[in-house]
Amino acid sequence: MFAEIITVGDELLTGNTVDSNSAFIAQKLTERGFWVRRITTVGDDIEEIKSAVKEALSREPEVLIIAGGLGPTHDDVTMAAVAQALNVGLELREEVIEKIRVFYRGLYEEGVVDDPNLNEARIKMAYLPKGAEVLDNSVGAAPGAYFKYNSTEVFVLPGMPREMRTMLENEVLPRLGKRKFIQEKLLAEITDESKLAPLLNEVLGRFNVKIHSSPKGFGKYIGIIIFGESEEEIKRAKKFMEKRGLRFENV
């Protein structure tokens, strides 16, 4: 059961913004027991987004989370690109328009925008891919979208961290059901790095676990994350490594 993440935004490709969104999403999915296999970042360009989405779907992840490019500005084109990738049109969601109207009325009253009224750009946010479920954005204007494509659950979220995080917690994770994997973080002592590889490979063969090592470096210890379907299986794998002389410190 693996997942993929696509983040969208020119500001990520110019390096003006560090992509903390993908790390946040990856962390939540990992805690949830998903194996994040790839993160792709593209700009606010319909063709680029479309290709990235098609390529991700072709790898058939269980979950695909797309974040960024849902706003009112001219280059927020993610929903249009996703609709094209799925060969479906965009459809106006009447139920969303009123929320957008209220949101801008609020911004106007706070003096953030000069014009409280709906305009083409603001109404654009009410267009979702045909058949998609609306994901409520309780802290912003643009709603998200959720749909199932073959075996993949696809979630489209805004890129503003506050909105993305709120919606991930409230709209995405509840739809993913309860976690299936358990993870344990450990520090393994290294005296000879070259002895570690064969041991870890043997563990992967003997036990029903996956191992992420992180972070890497030149120290005496290497961080290891063991994923397993049960506490017991992780314990067994850990004991096996200890029997082979690997020393752990819990993190």
Next chain:
Amino acid sequence: MFAEIITVGDELLTGNTVDSNSAFIAQKLTERGFWVRRITTVGDDIEEIKSAVKEALSREPEVLIIAGGLGPTHDDVTMAAVAQALNVGLELREEVIEKIRVFYRGLYEEGVVDDPNLNEARIKMAYLPKGAEVLDNSVGAAPGAYFKYNSTEVFVLPGMPREMRTMLENEVLPRLGKRKFIQEKLLAEITDESKLAPLLNEVLGRFNVKIHSSPKGFGKYIGIIIFGESEEEIKRAKKFMEKRGLRFENV
């Protein structure tokens, strides 16, 4: 002239580490006049890295920078994966071995490692794809690699930020020659977002410039980066937009 970036590391896919490397590389390439079109992040897995490298090369970027997975630990497999993606073998670089020996001697004297001697894992870092040029790592053990693949200049760098940044400055940028594009950052005042799109599209048609807008939001201003081959062309594009009623503030 566009560029792509691939970052490698399980810690990026678990969200334990925020990928600041790709933002740093993207910023340097953008300043240099390269259009970063895609950033891909994969784990320390030969097959995943190999696929990402092959896919990037198939899009024929002018520059491809790959960062991460060059260390001594079992899961540092980037050089092996790159070599496979190119269908070339790895070859031991005698000239690198002595540098690695000296580096670990130093770590041993600082008490960072227990064993000053070379071992299989440390020697692994001296293996580079056949035909690649060695990129000197003045602050770490693992050298980088540089080679030309069809029309693409490929650079493979370590993932530790201090090493990656030093090598990007000292080994990569000098090989890219002098910058070809100029960029100007501006803040454009927005009263009606829907008026901005047609104007920017007209500018892209009339002038030899590219426009990144960043960051996005609900404020009265939107950040815009204009790229052009000359100051003059950027000035002309800016004047044109001002004539059409767009107000700018320099950043």
